Each structure stands twice: as structure tokens, then as C-alpha cells.
Amino acid sequence: MDLFGKILPGVRGIVCDASSTQIQALLDLMLEGGVISKEYYQTLLHERDREDLARKISLTLVEKSAMQLSQHGSASARSMNSKFAFSSFIIHLVDIFSHQPPNQVGEQRDGGAAPPRCPPGLWDWPMSARRAGCSASGLTGLADSFLKPGEREGSVHTDPSRSPSFSESLHSPHRTHTDFPFIFGGGKVRPIGRKIRYFMVPSWQSQLLQCSCSHPTCQFVPMEREFALDCLYIERDMALCLVESKNAGKNADPRPCDLREKGKVAVGSSQLFQLPWKNNLGTKVVVVLGKAGMGKSLLVQKICLDWSRGHLPNYSFLFRFDCRMLGLLPENRYSLKQLLFELSTGPQDGGDDIYRHILRYPEKVLLIFDGFEELKDRDGLTSGVDSLPHKEPLGIGGILARIFQKKILSGCTVLLTSRPKDKLQQHLSKMDATLELAGFSTQQAESYIAQYFEGLPCCGEAVALIRKCPYLFSHCYTPDLCRFVCEAVSEAGCKELPSTLTGLLAKFLLQKLMRSSPKHQNIAALAQVAWSSGQDHRNTLMSYNFPSTEVKEFALSCGLVVPLAFPKDSSSRKEECGYVFPSFVVQNFLVALHLVLAKEIKDKTLTKYLRLLTKSKKFLFSWSLVPCFLSGLLFLGGKLRSSVLFREEGEMDTKRMAGKKQRSFSNYVRKLMERDFPPDKLLDFLHCLYETGDRCLLKQMALELKCELSFSGFALTPPNVYILHSVIKQAKRKFALDLRGSNVASFRYVWDGDVCGASLSDAVRLWRQLWEAEERDQLQSAIEKFIVVPFKAKTMRDIDDLCALVDMQEKMTQSEADSAALPSHDLVTRHLQVPYLYCRCLGPSGLLPTFGREVGNHPALVTIFPCHFSSLDSPNENEIGDEGVTSLSSVLPHLSYLEALNLSGNKITDLGAEKLAKALPSLRSLKTLSFSCFCSFGVEAGITCLCLSCALAPPSVGLPGSCPTRSNGHQPPPSF
Numbered sequence: 015m016d017l018f019g020k021i022l023p024g025v026r027g028i029v030c031d032a033s034s035t036q037i038q039a040l041l042d043l044m045l046e047g048g049v050i051s052k053e054y055y056q057t058l059l060h061e062r063d064r065e066d067l068a069r070k071i072s073l074t075l076v077e078k079s080a081m082q083l084s085q086h087g088s089a090s091a092r093s094m095n096s097k098f099a100f101s102s103f104i105i106h107l108v109d110i111f112s113h114q115p116p117n118q119v120g121e122q123r124d125g126g127a128a129p130p131r132c133p134p135g136l137w138d139w140p141m142s143a144r145r146a147g148c149s150a151s152g153l154t155g156l157a158d159s160f161l162k163p164g165e166r167e168g169s170v171h172t173d174p175s176r177s178p179s180f181s182e183s184l185h186s187p188h189r190t191h192t193d194f195p196f197i198f199g200g201g202k203v204r205p206i207g208r209k210i211r212y213f214m215v216p217s218w219q220s221q222l223l224q225c226s227c228s229h230p231t232c233q234f235v236p237m238e239r240e241f242a243l244d245c246l247y248i249e250r251d252m253a254l255c256l257v258e259s260k261n262a263g264k265n266a267d268p269r270p271c272d273l274r275e276k277g278k279v280a281v282g283s284s285q286l287f288q289l290p291w292k293n294n295l296g297t298k299v300v301v302v303l304g305k306a307g308m309g310k311s312l313l314v315q316k317i318c319l320d321w322s323r324g325h326l327p328n329y330s331f332l333f334r335f336d337c338r339m340l341g342l343l344p345e346n347r348y349s350l351k352q353l354l355f356e357l358s359t360g361p362q363d364g365g366d367d368i369y370r371h372i373l374r375y376p377e378k379v380l381l382i383f384d385g386f387e388e389l390k391d392r393d394g395l396t397s398g399v400d401s402l403p404h405k406e407p408l409g410i411g412g413i414l415a416r417i418f419q420k421k422i423l424s425g426c427t428v429l430l431t432s433r434p435k436d437k438l439q440q441h442l443s444k445m446d447a448t449l450e451l452a453g454f455s456t457q458q459a460e461s462y463i464a465q466y467f468e469g470l471p472c473c474g475e476a477v478a479l480i481r482k483c484p485y486l487f488s489h490c491y492t493p494d495l496c497r498f499v500c501e502a503v504s505e506a507g508c509k510e511l512p513s514t515l516t517g518l519l520a521k522f523l524l525q526k527l528m529r530s531s532p533k534h535q536n537i538a539a540l541a542q543v544a545w546s547s548g549q550d551h552r553n554t555l556m557s558y559n560f561p562s563t564e565v566k567e568f569a570l571s572c573g574l575v576v577p578l579a580f581p582k583d584s585s586s587r588k589e590e591c592g593y594v595f596p597s598f599v600v601q602n603f604l605v606a607l608h609l610v611l612a613k614e615i616k617d618k619t620l621t622k623y624l625r626l627l628t629k630s631k632k633f634l635f636s637w638s639l640v641p642c643f644l645s646g647l648l649f650l651g652g653k654l655r656s657s658v659l660f661r662e663e664g665e666m667d668t669k670r671m672a673g674k675k676q677r678s679f680s681n682y683v684r685k686l687m688e689r690d691f692p693p694d695k696l697l698d699f700l701h702c703l704y705e706t707g708d709r710c711l712l713k714q715m716a717l718e719l720k721c722e723l724s725f726s727g728f729a730l731t732p733p734n735v736y737i738l739h740s741v742i743k744q745a746k747r748k749f750a751l752d753l754r755g756s757n758v759a760s761f762r763y764v765w766d767g768d769v770c771g772a773s774l775s776d777a778v779r780l781w782r783q784l785w786e787a788e789e790r791d792q793l794q795s796a797i798e799k800f801i802v803v804p805f806k807a808k809t810m811r812d813i814d815d816l817c818a819l820v821d822m823q824e825k826m827t828q829s830e831a832d833s834a835a836l837p838s839h840d841l842v843t844r845h846l847q848v849p850y851l852y853c854r855c856l857g858p859s860g861l862l863p864t865f866g867r868e869v870g871n872h873p874a875l876v877t878i879f880p881c882h883f884s885s886l887d888s889p890n891e892n893e894i895g896d897e898g899v900t901s902l903s904s905v906l907p908h909l910s911y912l913e914a915l916n917l918s919g920n921k922i923t924d925l926g927a928e929k930l931a932k933a934l935p936s937l938r939s940l941k942t943l944s945f946s947c948f949c950s951f952g953v954e955a956g957i958t959c960l961c962l963s964c965a966l967a968p969p970s971v972g973l974p975g976s977c978p979t980r981s982n983g984h985q986p987p988p989s990f
């Protein structure tokens with residue numbers, strides 16, 4: 015049967031008459047039914063020649079049918095039915111479509127949330143055939159989308175007369191919803207695999223309610239294999255910055271913060287908009303920061319999806335904006351209404367009624383701006399807002415500035431996501447909360463991998479394979495890289511994984527190239543495009559940024575760039591979409607490839623792109639992986655080298671040039687090995703060396719490393735820990751690492767034989783993890799290897815850490831079975847070696863009172879403290895006052911070994927002094943008391959007497975600062 019000849023006229027009939035929305039609806043159906051790949055979908059979507067489009071679609075349908083035949087050729091009778099059902103289904107579908115007026119495809123009924131109209135005639139097609147045909151071809155969604163309403167599971171009955179009124183449904187806390195397996199958006203019919211909540215509201219409102227959430231990008235995780243967002247979304251906490259600051263909400267500092275830092279509080283995504291310190295008036299601005307690939311966009315999509323399910327009942331309207339897209343708009347003037355209804359992502363219909371309603375109830379509006387860093391240079395975003403007349407439409411920057419400055423739509427909630435940027439604060443002076451999205455923890459990466467492979471025959475094998483490559487697994491800390499690792503494993507059919515990231519990406523690129531027959535110069539040209547876009551600080555490309563249509567089409571067909579739709583510019587209808595790299599990883603790899611392949615980048619200048627000594631202004635913050643890929647590509651060996659770097663054209667020239675660059679690189683890094691790098695640069699350097707895969711270079715570096723390395727205050731990521739460990743291992747000697755505030759918990763899997771200094775909270779966290787995971791050997795080793803240096807109680811968290819340590823010790827002691835194997839009784843003495851507690855009181859309800867309370871809660875603290883802490887140093891600024899001294903006095907009797915106490919300048923009066931005086935006799939070891947108070951003469955004299963009777967020199971009273979000492983003349987210990 016000439017299937018192609020049979021279906022082509024029908025397809026041509028549809029395609030030539032259809033509007034672009036209808037074409038898209040058809041392609042969407044084909045994509046969702048698995049008939050075409052994502053890449054081919056994009057190609058077809060941008061096919062301007064309708065005749066060509068009709069041919070391509072027909073050919074695809076015929077190919078799919080042939081594939082079915084070959085796949086099921088020897089299968090059971092059931093499969094045979096399927097294959098015939100499939101081909102007849104296609105013919106039938108085309109037949110029906112070709113008789114259907116095009117404007118009925120994917121339209122909604124006027125009555126509102128009605129199911130999609132089914133092309134007449136399809137209802138008559140036997141149900142069994144529809145189901146069989148579709149399931150065999152992966153077209154379940156396609157078939158389901160044409161089921162009669164009555165045949166659908168949980169179908170919704172939408173009698174507009176019975177729907178709640180607009181305002182009723184908006185304000186009712188229990189908005190009516192029902193399960194419905196379809197969502198509508200932008201005139202498209204989108205079948206999805208699982209049920210979603212659907213609000214029963216009039217159509218004009220329902221379009222808005224679904225605006226963003228029903229957009230297809232909110233249902234799926236963007237990747238090669240299609241995953242519903244629900245199936246592959248890993249919930250993570252974020253770190254809320256500056257929560258202890260009185261200024262939170264005013265001028266929150268937008269620098270990146272970290273969950274591991276002290277004073278940061280973990281916040282779940284469900285708590286994102288709960289700002290207890292903020293009253294309900296005025297606009298709320300919440301910023302989520304995250305490095306490239308950390309999952310900001312996916313978080314936004316999840317929020318949209320959750321909102322569509324009624325999980326954010328405070329918001330009736332949600333508008334999502336892709337800032338990359340906004341950044342591409344011409345510098346025209348826009349109104350708020352245009353911004354909301356024309357420039358947001360998702361269906362863009364909004365009438366005056368809705369707009370008025372939004373203006374009236376701005377507190378019901380949630381605006382989400384994803385990728386805000388792309389807008390930083392936008393006119394008017396930083397300045398001049400006040401000078402602009404109020405009602406005049408503004409440029410994008412100006413209108414956003416007005417929203418952020420709470421001048422329009424005041425009372426709404428704004429969520430911004432951005433890569434961390436130095437100048438963010440400049441644009442956002444009034445942030446209410448800044449949060450950081452941290453990477454996947456080990457457990458989260460493991461569950462992501464398990465979920466990715468769930469249901470596949472090689473599931474167990476794949477997970478084990480990835481776990482066997484500790485370096486690649488450590489990179490699964492970055493969700494985007496975790497995805498790459500999984501995709502590489504699934505592409506390679508669970509065979510061996512490359513040992514470096516460069517190897518992984520090179521393989522990925524080759525897989526992509528196998529899908530087309532590109533000329534190698536196209537790859538080089540695309541690499542040049544990636545490079546130039548970075549030089550211009552631009553992440554979005556326009557057609558004219560590609561050197562030729564051929565290069566653009568090559569990039570699209572391989573999925574190395576993807577289209578980014580953006581609203582039509584009504585003034586000039588020149589370009590309807592831009593293009594972006596699918597991931598920062600791909601972009602970084604292409605940039606590095608350009609550095610290797612470009613003749614104009616000489617071997618001598620190449621090394622500056624490693625960014626070890628200089629900061630190249632033209633180097634983007636998001637190019638963090640470029641130095642690694644550059645090092646890796648220069649040393650890429652074997653088949654990968656010839657396939658990725660050279661191919662057929664200009665092979666000899668390129669080979670010679672790459673060889674020269676490699677030699678220059680080796681000489682350069684050898685010289686660098688003797689340098690003293692700060693922690694971040696040292697780690698970057700080690701990563702570059704590791705990516706080369708050159709054992710000699712790594713070994714040489716290991717020998718050059720100093721024995722004492724400090725990473726104090728530098729948050730080590732899992733890849734950093736891995737790299738550090740692997741280099742140290744090669745050196746075969748002892749190292750002392752200062753890991754205070756560096757997240758030693760990451761050392762869990764690689765710890766082996768060195769001495770580390772760590773902060774108490776990090777160490778306790780690690781021990782607790784190992785204890786709970788019952789990894790007793792690791793725990794034993796970690797207890798022995800870590801020294802907690804010097805413990806300073808400066809914040810409430812420090813007291814918590816101390817209590818956690820005591821708890822740990824108690825648990826260990828109670829566990830009879832383990833107590834023999836573990837030096838549990840030793841835990842505290844071993845790790846709090848410095849007998850000094852620096853205690854900053856922070857006001858009357860500060861640390862000392864907390865400590866006092868904790869002593870009550872943790873009796874073990876009482877036994878520990880006298881042995882290990884000899885000083886309570888309360889610097890002047892604490893102002894603990896009488897209240898603080900009263901709390902302190904209740905604790906002092908427990909601290910019989912306390913040697914020094916400094917309470918100068920704490921605004922203590924008679925009342926406090928009397929309390930203190932009563933406690934003093936119990937401090938048998940006290941050698942130094944520094945105390946000043948505003949006391950009456952009698953009390954002053956009393957304290958002086960007491961001091962004398964305790965063999966302490968009389969304290970200065972009234973004037974802060976002097977330090978009485980015992981007659982033995984001991985000085986107070988130094989403060990750290």
C-alpha cells in the first residue's frame with residue numbers, strides 16, 4: 015500500500031489551511047503521542063514551507079507505521095491487531111482532520127472548561143481499536159484526547175449556569191475543583207498521563223487560572239526522555255539568608271548564602287511565601303538564587319503546577335515570565351496590562367474585567383520572573399522610576415522597577431529567580447527574603463537516579479554503575495549534571511562510563527551528532543556562536559547570530575540549541591523566536607571546544623581562559639565549567655578525540671594546533687604547581703588537572719601540595735571534596751586540613767587518614783549522619799580524624815551544636831553494644847580541647863540565658879562545662895543588663911571550674927550585681943573577674959568585699975573595662 019501517497023493529500027489539506035496555532039496543536043499531539051522526537055518537533059514547528067511540512071509529517075507517519083510493522087512483525091495476534099490499528103488509525107485521523115474545518119482543532123467550547131471537541135466521525139471508530147492502536151504506538155494520549163466526554167475517567171460537567179460566579183469562585187476558600195485528565199491552554203488540547211485538578215470556573219477566568227500552570231513546560235521535566243514533573247521532581251530545602259538580621263525585609267543581602275552557613279534556616283518550597291516578619295501590607299519580594307543548572311526554572315514550574323492544584327490558595331492569579339524572553343523585547347513602551355496578558359508565559363487572553371479585578375485585589379496575584387539576571391541591563395530597571403509620569407506606559411525595565419518598588423500592583427507577591435550576581439541588590443533594594451537553592455544531597459541524587467531509571471530493565475545496574483564512578487556521582491550534586499549523567503548511562507545502555515566530565519559531554523555530543531550527518535565545520539561554527547554569545551553577555555540567540563541557516567538548522571536538529579518562543583513584537587513582525595542552549599553544560603562545553611578549535615586563540619593566550627591567575631572580564635560567571643572542559647578537551651584521547659575535535663576537514667592542521675595548545679597548557683600548569691593558591695583557585699586548578707586525565711600531572715601536583723591546607727569558611731561541594739581527596743591520596747603523606755565551616759559532611763565517602771580541623775556543627779552533623787546510617791567504621795575514623803578547633807559560642811546555633819554533641823555522646827553511651835567499639839565517652843573531651851568558651855551574649859535573652867535553660871534540658875552539659883570551659887567572656891556590646899546577669903547567675907553555680915569572667919560594660923545595676931554577688935562564692939576556680947556596673951555605693955562595696963574574700967582583686971565598678979585578677983595574677987585567656 016502506498017501509505018505516503020494516500021495520506022499526503024489529507025495532511026496537505028490540513029496543513030495548508032491551518033493557522034499556526036492549529037499546526038502547533040497537531041504537532042503537540044504528535045509529540046505527546048511519541049510520534050516525533052522533541053528535536054524534530056522543533057524543526058517541524060519552524061518549517062515555514064507548508065508543502066514541505068505536509069511532506070515531512072506524512073513521511074513521519076509512514077515511517078512510524080513501518081516501524082510498528084517491523085517491531086510487531088513476529089509478535090502475537092494482539093500485537094498484530096495493534097499494528098494494523100495504528101496504520102488505520104493514522105489514515106483515519108488524517109481522513110477526519112482533512113474533512114474538518116481547521117478552526118475546530120483544539121478549540122474550547124464557549125461554555126468554559128469543556129473537553130476538546132472531537133472531530134466528527136472519530137466517535138464511531140471502535141473504542142477497542144482506538145485503545146489498541148494507540149497503546150501499541152505510544153499514542154495513548156493521542157487516542158485519549160479524542161475519547162468521548164462520557165468515556166473519560168472523572169470527566170467534568172461544566173454547566174456554566176451552575177458554575178460559581180467569578181467573584182464567588184475567586185474568594186471562596188474552597189474553590190470547587192474536580193479531577194480531570196486534560197488541561198487546556200492557548201487553544202491547545204493537552205492530554206497528560208495523570209489527573210490534574212481543574213477549577214470549575216467560567217471559561218474566561220479558567221484561562222487565567224491555568225495561565226502558566228497549564229503550559230506544557232510545567233508538566234514535564236525538560237530532557238531527552240519525557241518525564242512528568244511529578245515523577246522526577248526532588249523536593250529540596252532552600253537556605254533562607256539573613257533570617258536573624260533585624261534588617262531582613264529591608265535590605266537583605268543578595269550574596270549567595272548556603273545551608274551550611276551558620277544562621278541560615280532551611281525552608282521548604284511550600285514555605286516560600288510565608289514571611290513571618292512581614293506584615294500583609296505591601297508587595298512581597300522573594301528572591302531565589304541558584305547557580306546555573308541548580309533547578310530554579312524547575313522550581314518555578316513546580317510552583318505553577320502546585321498552584322494549579324490549589325496548593326497556593328492565597329493566589330488566584332499567577333503570571334510566569336521568562337526573563338530571557340523579556341530581555342529580547344525591543345525597547346518599546348509597555349503597559350502593566352500588556353505585561354500581564356501579552357508577555358507572560360502561557361495563554362494570553364485577558365479581558366478588561368479580569369484586569370480590573372487584578373488591580374482591585376493585587377494581594378491575590380503572584381508574579382514569577384524566572385532568570386532575572388537576564389534583565390539586569392534593562393532600561394529603567396535601576397533608576398529614573400520616580401521621574402517617570404505615573405500613567406505613562408513604561409519600558410520593560412521601568413515597569414518591573416515600579417512593581418519591585420511596590421509602586422504598582424502594590425500588595426502582590428513577586429518571586430524572582432536568578433543566578434547569583436554581584437549587582438542584584440542594585441536592582442532589588444527592597445527584597446523581603448533571599449533564599450539559595452542548594453544542590454542535591456547524596457540521598458537526593460541517589461533517589462533522582464533511581465527514579466530516572468525506574469521501570470527500566472537496567473535500573474539496578476544503572477544506579478550501581480553511577481555509584482561506581484565517584485567523580486561523576488559527586489557532580490550529581492548539580493541537578494543538571496545529574497541529569498546528564500543519567501542520560502549518558504541510558505544512551506550508552508548501562509555500559510562503562512567515562513571517568514571525566516569532558517568524556518561524558520564528548521560522548522553526549524557524539525550521540526547528538528549521530529542523529530544527523532553534519533559537517534564538522536558546523537560544530538566548529540556552533541562553538542563559535544556559543545563563544546560570541548558569552549562575549550556579548552547574551553544567553554539568547556537570534557537567527558542572525560548564526561553564521562548561516564545551515565548552522566542554525568544543524569544546531570536545532572541535533573538539539574544543541576532549542577527555540578525560545580517570545581511574544582510577537584507588534585511593531586515589527588520580523589522574528590518570532592529566539593534560541594537558547596538547552597543547558598549551561600552544553601554551552602560551556604561548546605565554548606571550550608571553540609577555545610581548542612579556533613585558530614585565532616593562540617596557544618599562549620589560551621591559558622588565561624583557565625582563569626587561575628586572572629579574571630577575564632569577558633568570562634561569564636556561568637562559564638564555571640569552561641576551564642575544566644578546556645583542560646579535558648586538550649587531553650581528550652582515542653576515538654573521542656578524532657570524532658569530536660577533528661573529523662574529516664582540516665584534520666592535520668587542527669591536530670597540529672591542538673597539540674601545540676596542549677603542550678603550552680602542560681608547561682603552564684607545571685609552573686603553577688608551585689604557587690600558593692587561595693582555596694577556590696586551588697580547587698579549580700585541581701579540577702582542571704583531573705579533567706586532563708593525565709596521571710603524571712596529578713601526581714606532580716600531589717607532591718607539590720603543602721601539608722597544611724586551609725579551606726576555612728569555604729563551602730566545599732562534593733566534587734571539591736572528591737578531587738581534594740583523590741589528590742591527597744596520591745601524595746601518600748599526612749595532611750592537616752582546616753575545614754571549619756566547609757561542610758565536612760561531604761567527606762563522608764572519601765575520608766581516609768588525614769587530620770582535619772572542623773567546626774563543631776559540621777563535625778556533629780557528620781557524626782550524626784554516620785551514626786544514623788550505622789556506618790560505625792566511618793564514624794570511628796571521623797571521630798579520630800577531626801579536631802574541633804576552638805569552639806566559640808557566638809550564636810544560638812553554637813549552643814544547639816553543643817547540645818547536639820552532648821546528645822550524641824549520650825546516645826553513644828546508652829548504646830551498650832557499640833560503646834565498646836566506639837570511644838563515645840571520649841567524644842566531648844576529645845573534641846573540645848581548648849578549655850575556653852567565648853560567649854557572646856546578645857542581649858538579655860541571648861546566649862547565656864539560653865545556656866542556662868539548656869543546662870536544665872541537658873543535665874550532661876553541667877558535667878561537661880566545668881571541665882572544659884574556663885571563661886565566659888561577655889564583650890561590652892552585649893548589654894545583657896540585670897536580666898541577663900540574673901539568668902547567668904543561675905548557671906554560674908554549675909561552672910565551678912570557670913576561670914575567667916568578663917562582664918564589663920553590660921549595663922548592670924544594683925539588682926544584677928546582687929545576684930552576681932550571691933553566685934560568686936561558688937566559682938571556686940575563678941581567677942579573673944572583669945565587671946563594671948552602675949551600682950550604688952553599698953553594692954559596689956559589697957562586691958569588692960566579695961572579690962577580696964574570693965582572693966580576686968577588686969573589680970572596677972562604674973567604669974567598664976578593668977580586669978580584676980586573683981592574687982595569683984592569671985591573665986584572662988585570649989579571645990579568638
Ligand SMILES: Nc1ncnc2c1ncn2[C@@H]1O[C@H](COP(=O)(O)OP(=O)(O)OP(=O)(O)O)[C@@H](O)[C@H]1O
Pocket residue numbers: 235236237246247248249250304305306307308309310311312313385433462493494495497597598
Ligand atoms: N528538583 C529537581 N528535581 C529533579 N530534577 C531537577 C530538579 N532541579 C533541577 N533538575 C534538573 O536539572 C535541570 C536544570 O534545571 P533548571 O533548568 O531548572 O536549572 P536553572 O537553575 O534554571 O538553570 P539556569 O540558571 O542555567 O537557567 C532540569 O531540567 C532537571 O532535569
